Amino acid sequence: MLLKTILNLVTNYKSFRFGRVSFEKKGTAEQYITAEIKPRKNGKAVCSECGKLCPTYDTAREARRFEFVPLWNIPVYFLYMMRRVTCPEHNVIVEGVPWGDGKCTQTIEHRQFLANWAKRLSWSEVAECFNTTYGKVFRAVKWIVDWGLEHRSLDGVESLGVDEIQIRKGHHYATLIYQLDKGFKRLLGIEEGRKEESLQRFFDKFNEGTAGEEQRSKKIKFVCSDMWKAYLNVIGEYCTNALNILDRFHVKGHLTDAVNETRKEDVAKLKKDGREPILKKSKYIFLKNPENLTDTQAEKLSELVGYNLRVIRAYLMKEDFERFWEYKSAYWAGRFLDDWCVRAMRSKIEPMKKFVKMLRKHRELLLNWFKSKGLSSGAVEGFNNKVKLTTRKAYGFRTFDALEIVLFQALGKLPEPKFTHRFW
Numbered sequence: 001m002l003l004k005t006i007l008n009l010v011t012n013y014k015s016f017r018f019g020r021v022s023f024e025k026k027g028t029a030e031q032y033i034t035a036e037i038k039p040r041k042n043g044k045a046v047c048s049e050c051g052k053l054c055p056t057y058d059t060a061r062e063a064r065r066f067e068f069v070p071l072w073n074i075p076v077y078f079l080y081m082m083r084r085v086t087c088p089e090h091n092v093i094v095e096g097v098p099w100g101d102g103k104c105t106q107t108i109e110h111r112q113f114l115a116n117w118a119k120r121l122s123w124s125e126v127a128e129c130f131n132t133t134y135g136k137v138f139r140a141v142k143w144i145v146d147w148g149l150e151h152r153s154l155d156g157v158e159s160l161g162v163d164e165i166q167i168r169k170g171h172h173y174a175t176l177i178y179q180l181d182k183g184f185k186r187l188l189g190i191e192e193g194r195k196e197e198s199l200q201r202f203f204d205k206f207n208e209g210t211a212g213e214e215q216r217s218k219k220i221k222f223v224c225s226d227m228w229k230a231y232l233n234v235i236g237e238y239c240t241n242a243l244n245i246l247d248r249f250h251v252k253g254h255l256t257d258a259v260n261e262t263r264k265e266d267v268a269k270l271k272k273d274g275r276e277p278i279l280k281k282s283k284y285i286f287l288k289n290p291e292n293l294t295d296t297q298a299e300k301l302s303e304l305v306g307y308n309l310r311v312i313r314a315y316l317m318k319e320d321f322e323r324f325w326e327y328k329s330a331y332w333a334g335r336f337l338d339d340w341c342v343r344a345m346r347s348k349i350e351p352m353k354k355f356v357k358m359l360r361k362h363r364e365l366l367l368n369w370f371k372s373k374g375l376s377s378g379a380v381e382g383f384n385n386k387v388k389l390t391t392r393k394a395y396g397f398r399t400f401d402a403l404e405i406v407l408f409q410a411l412g413k414l415p416e417p418k419f420t421h422r423f424w
């Protein structure tokens, strides 16, 4: 079977055909396969800008090389003499070809090939496995992601989740926005920072092409977020028909932080009083859910419960708070919440009191949870974990751009260009 036959089977470039296919070897190391491409007889060229059939203006004298999917780890290049066309709208302009675009010398197939491997391997591993550079892998993934963002539909989104992640040490955050609808959960946006502008930028893009009451943000029914004021403000401004919910995951996060603060204060106090450091190595005991404790941790915890420590009281209050989410009615949940807050205030534990103040300030938003029937319980948390996993795996990236691309590729459920053949 000729290579040409295979190339014809795996591609479908209607008005083009393959010419000579040859194996070239330079020295001992460098070898590659080249395949010439020719326009079919009467195959008219199209404008690369608008895609309309146009008369040919001239043809390049030298062939341009396009990198295709390697065969047996031998690089494959297409050689094609680009034409220029006279477009009524775009004047003399280079023609459009189905395997590439613009000045990029990678074929679309090659980009998709690399990008799909990049879902399983790190970018540097892909570069190493397929004899290419990190930059080419990066550009391939970026191209596929950009294509997907351009072709995705943002209509019909009803529930949003807003979360923040720390992207680097220090105060470097990103705001992440998810769609949380039943049957369709995906990452919708990533914006630098966690200020009002960050979320505003997202909504402005989200609303693009819609106006007035038809704006997409006005069709949102539920938004799940943290108590972060900047977010609450922007959600109120854009999602005027939505119920804003403080989700369980974030509330629990704040409560866990309060317990951890209490632990730190206790550790310091024990040290100051010259007492035995009984809280040593206890940090994770208080951070974990009780059912996830190891046997040793559980043993240590039951030992600590015997001491009259503030962190123990805070911890027990935290566990007690879990009951809040079990209520079916907002009314009874509200009663429980108020009682719980009174008890926490009486404890005189500063970090817990701080937490109570935050809850009281957002009582209404907290109780919205029951009106949403537990929407998103776990969805934002699930995404948060996946984001952490993805960013850890993609250790090669350094810029915000790269982070954005990695996360969109992993969690954006983006559409991809369709091909005749699957190369990966």
Ligand SMILES: [Zn+2]
Pocket: 047, 048, 049, 050, 051, 052, 087, 088, 089, 090
């Ligand atoms: Zn044109």
